Amino acid sequence: MSSRSIFLEAHGVTVQDLETYLATALGRGGEYADLFFELKINHSLALDEQIIKSATKAVNVGVGIRVLAGEKTGYAYSEDLQRESILKAARTAAFIASSTPSGGKIGIGAPAAHRHHLYVTAAMPADLPISEKIALLRQADEAARAYDARIRQVQASYVDETRHILLVSSDDRYIWDVQPMVRINVGCVAEENGRRQSGQQGAGGRRTLELFRETLDPRALAREAARQAILQLGAADAPAGPMEVVLGPGWPGILLHEAVGHGLEADFNRKKTSAFSGLLGQRVASELCTVVDDGTLPYRRGSLNVDDEGNPTHQTVLIEKGILQGYLQDRLSSKLMGASLTGNGRRQGYDHIPMPRMTNTFMMAGQSTPQEIIRSVKKGLYAVHFGGGQVDITSGKFVFSASEAYLIEDGKVTTPVKGASLIGDGPTVLRQVTMVGNDLQLDQGIGICSKEGQSIPVGVGLPTIKIREMTVGGTRK
Amino acid sequence: MTEALKATAQQVVDRARRMGASAADAFIREVETFSVTVRRGEVESLKEAVSKNLRLRVFVGHRTASSQTSDLSPAAVEKLVDESVQMAHLTSEDDSSGLPDKQAVARDIPELQLADPAWESLQPAERIELARRAEAAAFAVDPAITNSSGGSFEYERSRTILANTVGFLGAYEATGGYLVSIPIAESQGAMQQDYWLSITRHRTLLKSPEEVGAVAAKRVLRRLGARKVKTCQVPIVFDPLTAQTLVKHIFEAASGDAIYRKRSFLVGQNGQAVAAENVTIVDDARMIGGLGSRPFDDEGVASQATPVIEDGVLRNYLHSSYTSRKLKACPTGNGSRTGSGSISVGPTNFFLKPGRTSPEEIIASVPAGLYVVELLGFGVNTVNGDYSRGVTGLWIENGRLTYPVHEVTIAGNLRQMLRDIEMIGNDITFMGSVAAPTVKLRNMTLSGD
Numbered sequence: 001m002s003s004r005s006i007f008l009e010a011h012g013v014t015v016q017d018l019e020t021y022l023a024t025a026l027g028r029g030g031e032y033a034d035l036f037f038e039l040k041i042n043h044s045l046a047l048d049e050q051i052i053k054s055a056t057k058a059v060n061v062g063v064g065i066r067v068l069a070g071e072k073t074g075y076a077y078s079e080d081l082q083r084e085s086i087l088k089a090a091r092t093a094a095f096i097a098s099s100t101p102s103g104g105k106i107g108i109g110a111p112a113a114h115r116h117h118l119y120v121t122a123a124m125p126a127d128l129p130i131s132e133k134i135a136l137l138r139q140a141d142e143a144a145r146a147y148d149a150r151i152r153q154v155q156a157s158y159v160d161e162t163r164h165i166l167l168v169s170s171d172d173r174y175i176w177d178v179q180p181m182v183r184i185n186v187g188c189v190a191e192e193n194g195r196r197q198s199g200q201q202g203a204g205g206r207r208t209l210e211l212f213r214e215t216l217d218p219r220a221l222a223r224e225a226a227r228q229a230i231l232q233l234g235a236a237d238a239p240a241g242p243m244e245v246v247l248g249p250g251w252p253g254i255l256l257h258e259a260v261g262h263g264l265e266a267d268f269n270r271k272k273t274s275a276f277s278g279l280l281g282q283r284v285a286s287e288l289c290t291v292v293d294d295g296t297l298p299y300r301r302g303s304l305n306v307d308d309e310g311n312p313t314h315q316t317v318l319i320e321k322g323i324l325q326g327y328l329q330d331r332l333s334s335k336l337m338g339a340s341l342t343g344n345g346r347r348q349g350y351d352h353i354p355m356p357r358m359t360n361t362f363m364m365a366g367q368s369t370p371q372e373i374i375r376s377v378k379k380g381l382y383a384v385h386f387g388g389g390q391v392d393i394t395s396g397k398f399v400f401s402a403s404e405a406y407l408i409e410d411g412k413v414t415t416p417v418k419g420a421s422l423i424g425d426g427p428t429v430l431r432q433v434t435m436v437g438n439d440l441q442l443d444q445g446i447g448i449c450s451k452e453g454q455s456i457p458v459g460v461g462l463p464t465i466k467i468r469e470m471t472v473g474g475t476r477k
Numbered sequence: 478m479t480e481a482l483k484a485t486a487q488q489v490v491d492r493a494r495r496m497g498a499s500a501a502d503a504f505i506r507e508v509e510t511f512s513v514t515v516r517r518g519e520v521e522s523l524k525e526a527v528s529k530n531l532r533l534r535v536f537v538g539h540r541t542a543s544s545q546t547s548d549l550s551p552a553a554v555e556k557l558v559d560e561s562v563q564m565a566h567l568t569s570e571d572d573s574s575g576l577p578d579k580q581a582v583a584r585d586i587p588e589l590q591l592a593d594p595a596w597e598s599l600q601p602a603e604r605i606e607l608a609r610r611a612e613a614a615a616f617a618v619d620p621a622i623t624n625s626s627g628g629s630f631e632y633e634r635s636r637t638i639l640a641n642t643v644g645f646l647g648a649y650e651a652t653g654g655y656l657v658s659i660p661i662a663e664s665q666g667a668m669q670q671d672y673w674l675s676i677t678r679h680r681t682l683l684k685s686p687e688e689v690g691a692v693a694a695k696r697v698l699r700r701l702g703a704r705k706v707k708t709c710q711v712p713i714v715f716d717p718l719t720a721q722t723l724v725k726h727i728f729e730a731a732s733g734d735a736i737y738r739k740r741s742f743l744v745g746q747n748g749q750a751v752a753a754e755n756v757t758i759v760d761d762a763r764m765i766g767g768l769g770s771r772p773f774d775d776e777g778v779a780s781q782a783t784p785v786i787e788d789g790v791l792r793n794y795l796h797s798s799y800t801s802r803k804l805k806a807c808p809t810g811n812g813s814r815t816g817s818g819s820i821s822v823g824p825t826n827f828f829l830k831p832g833r834t835s836p837e838e839i840i841a842s843v844p845a846g847l848y849v850v851e852l853l854g855f856g857v858n859t860v861n862g863d864y865s866r867g868v869t870g871l872w873i874e875n876g877r878l879t880y881p882v883h884e885v886t887i888a889g890n891l892r893q894m895l896r897d898i899e900m901i902g903n904d905i906t907f908m909g910s911v912a913a914p915t916v917k918l919r920n921m922t923l924s925g926d
Contacts, residue, residue: 042817044817048738049738051568051569051570051571052567052568052569053541053568053569053571053574054541054542054543054568054819055542055543055564055565055567055568056542056543056544056545056564056817056818056819057542057544057545057557057560057561057564057817058544058545058546058816058817058818059544059545059546059547059548059553059557060545060546060547060548061547061548062528062547071519071521072519072520072521072522072523073521073522073523074522074523074524075522075523075524075525076524076525076526077526077528078526079528079529079547079548079549080548080549080550089526092525092526095523096520096523130564130567131567134567152739153738153739153740155738189738189739189740189860191739195861196739196742196744196860196861197860197861198740198858198860198861238865238888240708240886240888240922240924241708241924241925241926242925242926271516271624271626272624273624273626273661273668273670275668351526351528353522353524387855387856388854388855389854389855390853390854390855390867391853392670392851392853392869393670394626394661394668394669394670395667395668395669395670395700395703395869395883397853397867397869397883397884398853398867399853399854399856399866399867399886400854401854401855401856401865418863419856419858419863419865420856420865420886420888421853421854421856421865421866421867421886421888423853423854423867423884423885423886423924424884425884471705471884471885471886471924471925471926472886472924473856473865473866473867473885473886473887473888473924474865474888474922474924475865475888475889475890475922476922477708477710477922
């Protein structure tokens with residue numbers, strides 16, 4: 001990384017300017033102010049009907065200014081980095097406070113060093129040639145079509161992002177980061193006798209193209225998407241009603257994201273609007289369950305050297321052997337709750353107020369083999385691939401939708417069934433976990449989490465687990 | 478202000494031409510926003526900004542690229558235009574790509590009353606007061622309302638400018654105000670949250686904060702004591718907010734993008750009966766003051782009203798200029814600018830036409846069933862119509878709403894669900910550009926205990 005942030009190198013911002021903006025933001029007596037500069041460069045390519053139909057580039061740049069006064073937040077942003085525009089935004093954000101300014105001089109010291117270096121890359125995605133990106137999509141298209149003649153449509157997309165951030169605060173945070181991200185998605189439609197089914201697979205992380213050269217072959221992603229579409233052609237109706245459920249490893253970890261992760265975000269607990277409010281120290285899961293949120297895993301989609309408030313990310317234990325241990329904090333909630341920071345203050349961009357968000361959320365591996373787990377089920381559902389999920393934080397009810405699932409009959413995986421939503425209750429579902437596999441996997445890097453209109457990249461992970469009972473939302477009684 | 482943005486848009490397309498593009502369009506949107514949330518009587522957050530955004534498409538023959546920037550400084554824009562033209566050279570020839578055909582482009586700009594200057598005189602203190610009152614009104618209804626995620630007021634004023642290389646240069650303004658109250662009620666240690674809102678382009682049509690808060694309170698109180706029910710097959714009644722999501726799925730399936738990719742259960746059904754005879758669904762971009770109204774679409778095609786399903790028969794898919802060429806259909810003015818600057822098919826005011834029955838009569842017709850007030854999750858596949866979502870609702874017994882139900886799912890297939898629409902209410906409620914009245918379906922699988 002260069003010795004100065006791009007905003008100072010190339011956008012004409014000086015340290016003196018930063019001091020002036022912070023002082024202006026505190027001009028009406030706020031307790032705290034921060035400036036969040038962001039420059040995000042995205043590229044995308046889309047292959048559809050065997051041709052490269054679109055190429056896009058997006059450049060988003062701006063600075064968000066936040067002022068805190070007790071529980072109040074004032075926020076404004078500017079997309080041009082001219083001094084007058086930023087000062088105007090600082091005065092707008094300052095408006096939230098109405099006490100006497102302390103008048104203390106803001107002095108910005110030396111920039112902080114990073115505790116983590118989680119995405120060391122030779123080049124940023126923004127600097128890579130388009131031709132190689134196109135070649136990856138063509139490989140995916142060919143592999144999907146070669147998989148089976150019933151594959152009729154293939155869509156493949158490539159997206160990358162290079163995100164520069166710089167955070168300066170009135171309490172001496174001064175740090176910047178450059179965050180790469182790449183992702184490839186493949187979607188297939190299979191057709192047979194007028195029936196049409198789809199399958200998708202994607203992968204990515206905070207890396208550049210070497211990810212697809214070395215680890216995640218786009219052809220393998222394409223074959224997986226094609227396999228799912230073909231499999232669905234022969235899927236039976238999903239069952240309806242309560243039953244034993246086995247979740248496969250990896251991406252089914254969205255169970256944790258929906259069932260417990262959101263409910264443990266500190267803002268909801270500070271305001272006592274979460275179904276988990278007041279449960280700290282209590283049993284919320286079987287003792288087989290240890291759940292963590294870890295923003296420090298190298299190259300993962302949900303990882304960050306520093307969060308969007310300039311704090312280093314952590315590994316935070318949320319549930320240890322079934323007992324609720326902690327919440328995911330941002331600055332405001334940690335201050336008001338008297339808790340330590342966990343590095344979970346994140347935001348979609350300069351135009352949004354940060355709030356507590358997940359990074360990579362997963363359950364630690366247990367002792368059972370996946371085979372033992374399947375064998376132990378007399379009649380149940382084995383769900384290995386999911387679409388998305390959603391939770392009602394306050395009631396704790398959550399759903400996540402299986403897109404690839406099978407019946408388990410007498411300890412064997414049998415008929416594939418159509419997609420179905422699974423519904424449960426966050427604070428109690430993990431108490432029903434009766435077996436945890438030794439096969440923890442993290443997802444392949446495709447997660448997007450939405451909260452209050454802000455979307456950010458996240459990761460999830462899970463070993464194979466067995467849940468005594470969940471309601472499966474199929475059609476067959 | 479608008480004139481300056483028009484000049485910028487024109488300069489962008491002119492530069493694209495000079496750099497070798499055979500055609501181009503530039504779309505600029507400037508949005509001024511104000512939002513405030515009041516929680517437990519105190520201001521929680523206050524946010525204000527003006528943002529600008531340029532989205533650009535360039536064509537080099539039948540190749541295309543698009544781009545977007547929040548940096549409208551001349552140097553940044555010129556660089557992006559030049560890069561976009563270079564990118565276009567790297568994409569594939571696609572016969573259907575291009576600007577809209579000349580005869581489809583809007584010639585007149587109808588006055589749809591999308592902007593209301595009366596909002597401007599609403600002072601920040603008054604805006605904060607609206608949010609405070611909306612929250613307070615919910616608290617006032619019942620002591621069981623013990624907490625709140627707040628009351629919020631948001632205001633937005635936008636200017637949209639579009640220029641292209643075949644001589645179109647248009648602009649329009651729009652305003653919108655939004656007031657919401659999100660109370661939490663508690664009984665026997667279990668909490669429930671619900672909301673109600675008012676959203677409108679015209680200040681005089683904004684509902685009073687007292688009404689918004691009172692309705693929100695009523696909606697959350699009726700959820701207290703929710704339980705599961707046994708798995709069964711029963712009639713399902715969707716309230717207007719949840720029925721709106723069904724209509725949204727029909728939009729997704731009827732969009733030209735889904736049709737040409739064969740990613741829709743409505744492929745190849747044009748002219749056929751796809752729904753019960755009482756079902757008429759329209760996309761109407763010209764509703765006066767409509768939340769989805771616009772005088773021209775995001776690539777300059779004249780806006781219009783398009784019947785999608787008429788008396789149960791599928792009449793039209795919805796198109797951008799690309800999908801209309803692709804599928805040899807007439808453009809419908811549904812070109813919608815994506816975040817990256819490209820065009821996809823989007824709804825304008827897309828709604829299920831109301832019937833004559835009142836929601837009370839619909840509920841009264843159900844001996845035993847579920848009245849749905851909230852849907853959870855993404856278990857809908859518009860490629861094949863499979864549908865499975867989590868629901869919260871009220872149990873209907875002998876034609877009356879009784880106890881609340883949660884942690885259950887409903888499942889079926891959209892193909893069949895459309896045919897099973899038995900009754901349609903007279904209570905259409907626009908809370909966005911897609912809307913529906915109360916809808917009763919003959920039968921679905923409810924999965925619970």
